[in-house]
Amino acid sequence: MTECSSQWKELWAGNHAILANEQVGADTWKIALDAPELAERAKPGQFLMLRLPECADPLLGRPFGIFNADVATGRVEAVYAVVGKGTRRLAALKPGDRLELWGPLGNGWNAALRAESTAPKRLALVAGGVGCVPFYLLMKELASGARYAGTKATFVYGARNAERLCCVDEFRALGLDAALVTEDGSVGKRGFVTAALPEILPKETAPEDVQILACGPTPMLRAVANWSAGRGYECWTSLESPMACGMGLCFSCVVDWRADDGTWDYKRACVDGPVFDAARLKWD
Ligand SMILES: Cc1cc2nc3c(=O)[nH]c(=O)nc-3n(C[C@H](O)[C@H](O)[C@H](O)COP(=O)(O)OP(=O)(O)OC[C@H]3O[C@@H](n4cnc5c(N)ncnc54)[C@H](O)[C@@H]3O)c2cc1C
Structure with a gap:
């Protein structure tokens, strides 16, 4: 070792x-x-x-x-x-x-989380399928009050059907708000995760009060990123880009990333991510 x-x-x-x-x-x-x-x-x-x-x-x-x-x-x-x-x-x-x-x-959710003094009032953790994985440790911290103690956090967890939602009891045991969504309606709300977002974050919620963290398949991330951009909400996505080394050496996981001046650059999802500000990524 x-x-x-x-x-x-x-x-x-x-x-x-x-x-x-x-x-x-x-x-x-x-x-x-x-x-x-x-x-x-x-x-x-x-x-x-x-x-x-x-x-x-x-x-x-x-x-x-x-x-x-x-x-x-x-x-x-x-x-x-x-x-x-x-x-x-x-x-x-x-x-x-x-x-x-x-x-x-990787950078983990620390790349996205704000200082406690500017913590958002509302936090939506949006997961699709095994995209639920990176949320468990974060939810433990939120539930203990170690992070974002004054923030109302909701876990929005979607999958194709009930059989594809996993570890639900473990997530529920943490005691945070949770909304389940399935495409076939076998559990929770029927549809995609974006169907649950307007209820959790009603239109009158001010953009500066909201942060959205998302992990799941690319089409889901695209939909959440677009929905968030439409409301002016800050959204961070954790990418699952295929990669070989995980340590920044092979450059097999590069993604297009927009710099402050609007020009495009490459970032490695393994060492610069996997968590990126969705507004800086190319979703088309
Ligand atoms: C940062 C990161 C975190 C991840 N976390 C998880 C996790 O917690 N749980 C989990 O189940 N998976 C996760 N993945 C995806 C996981 O790494 C792949 O599913 C896995 O490498 C597939 O290996 P395989 O040999 O079984 O499939 P392969 O034989 O390599 O591929 C089988 C099929 O899956 C597709 N595929 C392979 N990798 C990916 C990928 N990354 N995204 C989309 N399609 C892919 C291939 O194109 C192919 O069609 C993560 C990926 C990344 C980059």
């Missing part, structure tokens, strides 16, 4: 034992790892890379949001949807098996 120095001061890389790996929804699994060094460093909205040891197929690690990190026990959890070879192999692993892990990576 290696504590990295130089430019990756906060990064931990090691080979860690799996404590649990269980199905928590349709094609969705939760994996728990014994990784005390990572638990100590993880901040809300950051991610980690997981790689199967001594495996050449897939050779590269895969990025996953950090769902929960418990400093007292050293347990770190990620929740993943099975979509391809890497995640299929991940789902076949058993407690006691080991995984290569590096992290925590």
